[in-house]
Amino acid sequence: MxxxxxxxxxxxxxxxxxxxxxxxxxxxxxxxxxxxxxxxxxxxxxxxxxxxxxxxxxxxxxxxxxxxxxxxxxxxxxxxxxxxxxxxxxxxxxxxxxxxxxxxxxxxxxxFISGQTAECENILHIGAAGSALGELHNALAKFDTYSKLSQLPTWGNLENIHHLVAPLEVPRILGLEYSQKQRIIKSLTELIEVAPDLYKTLPIQTTHADYLCPNVLISENRVVGILDFEFATYDLRLLDYVAALDHFTRPPKQVPKKERIEAFSAGYAKHLSLSQLEIEELTLTWRLQQASCIVYWTGWFIEKKVTHQNVLDGVIKMLQLEDWLKENTTFLT
CATH class of the missing domain: 3.30.200.20 (Phosphorylase Kinase; domain 1)
Structure with a gap:
């Protein structure tokens, strides 16, 4: 082709x-x-x-x-x-x-679905997006319940999410400076080790896997359309949740905003509640989600789909989040 x-x-x-x-x-x-x-x-x-x-x-x-x-x-x-x-x-x-x-x-x-792209800085849009994701997750849970149809690997399986990238090779491929290299290797090593336990204990179902503002259409402060299911797969429900949470609550080059987290979470809870174990593992799963992005984007960098700077920005974002999570674990749980 x-x-x-x-x-x-x-x-x-x-x-x-x-x-x-x-x-x-x-x-x-x-x-x-x-x-x-x-x-x-x-x-x-x-x-x-x-x-x-x-x-x-x-x-x-x-x-x-x-x-x-x-x-x-x-x-x-x-x-x-x-x-x-x-x-x-x-x-x-x-x-x-x-x-x-x-x-x-x-x-x-x-x-064609009419509507405006959701705005991450609009608190009403954030709440509506959270609500729609909760509704969507309820529906997705009833599809391919035994993962007989899904084609893509789970996003938390860092060693298999991109065929061109071994996770611990990411710092070398990107040419990271020493301090970044040490932190990324330490984080990736830990996450590779603990990810299997998350998959043994947390709810798994079909997920959207690309729940971003451009894929959420809004009219009069409510969601009227959700687009682009091309990355959908059978995965941790919580991984899909934190990926959306990260996107809707973090301004560019900043840490998550607490009021945005509260709006998104309250919207989601209108249709679905995270389990107690999901709440306890939210920070770890959020870190795993960020790591999966870095590994996948590194593959895209090799394939010339994104720039080197795009991936470096992602590395900075990941490390920034890890620092923030250490200081805000109590707030999230």
Missing amino acids: SNIKNLQLSEQDITEILLPWSLDNPTVKPTNQGTVNTTFFVEAPVQGKFVFKIYDDTTTTAQINYEHLLLEHLQSCHLSFAVPTPVPSNSGETLITINKNDKILRVALLP
Whole structure:
């Protein structure tokens, strides 16, 4: 297959690729969004608005099919917000493989969901995002309950989350200064050792694994849509929670804001309560989540998907959080 980021497609090309959906006189324009896949806005006078997605080669077909099955499940759960369940083509398929200009493409058509991107500095948005995640987790818990379908490794398995990176090689790959190197190696070594116990004792279920502001759509201070389930997998529920908590409560280059944590947690609790053991292991799991990001982003750095500075900023963020957690364990528990 081809590298879609280097793919040049005209509006006429996209219109021809859309033929399996029989849209009437569609207009097409790029979304200029997303770091992995290529997407276009599509509007047809009769059928309405859609998002057309061309999947990147790094995503396996099995993972795409898993994502589509998950979205169909969520559609059946009658959630208070929308999810982008793929639109079946004329043949009934949601994933189409097509040869265009001697390039093999895997494509899907998704409904357009109207709403504004959630704002991390808006306390009402933070509370709404927490509430929606609690509702989402309840629905996700009923999908693939024995992990027979999931394709991606668990994010807490640091030694297997990116095939190009051994965790303890991260400092060397990034060329970290001595003090950072020592702290990162110490933290990674500890987390690799304790992670298996977390997976033995904490609740595991299907998770979103990319619950960020760009993937949460808001209208009138409530969540109306949740997007991008391409990283969904069977994992620690708490890992998904702290990943979202980190994103929604930490301003750039700063530590978490307590009032944001309280808003997000209160929203989540409207639908779901963390277990006592999850509360006790929250700080450790938060550290594990940050470490998984560093290892994965280092792989992306090797693949030239992010810059060296992007990953270095993540390292600083991880170490900053570890210092903050030592001082605020009581607040979190």
